[in-house]
Amino acid sequence: MSSCAKCGKDLSNLPADITVCPYCSTPIEKVRKCPHCGKDLSTLPNKIVVCPFCGNPLKKKVKGRREGIFLFLGVLLISLTMLLMVMGAFGGPIAVLLLALGVTFILLSFIGQFRRIAEKTVS
Ligand SMILES: [Zn+2]
């Protein structure tokens, strides 16, 4: 950290352990460090996903969780639609649409999983 992200004031002369900007009292982002080699990454853009010093990925993959949600939503949607259809609550095009949506969710989750497996086997 060399300058405040909010007010842009120079903070380089201040002690390194300050947690709040003395000018605008905005919490200062902690120095970003590579979890693998410990090099300072705070001067690099936030977008980088791979450490330029050691080549290790910086961000934890959250893909798996998203796929789980897709799968959960799909199964929930299909089972709910089925249940409502059995109960005679509704049917016709809306039910078909909901079923298709549920299948799409499940397919999306599977596509993501396949892609992950493919990535693993390549690397
Ligand atoms: Zn500030």
Ligand SMILES: [Zn+2]
């Ligand atoms: Zn590194």
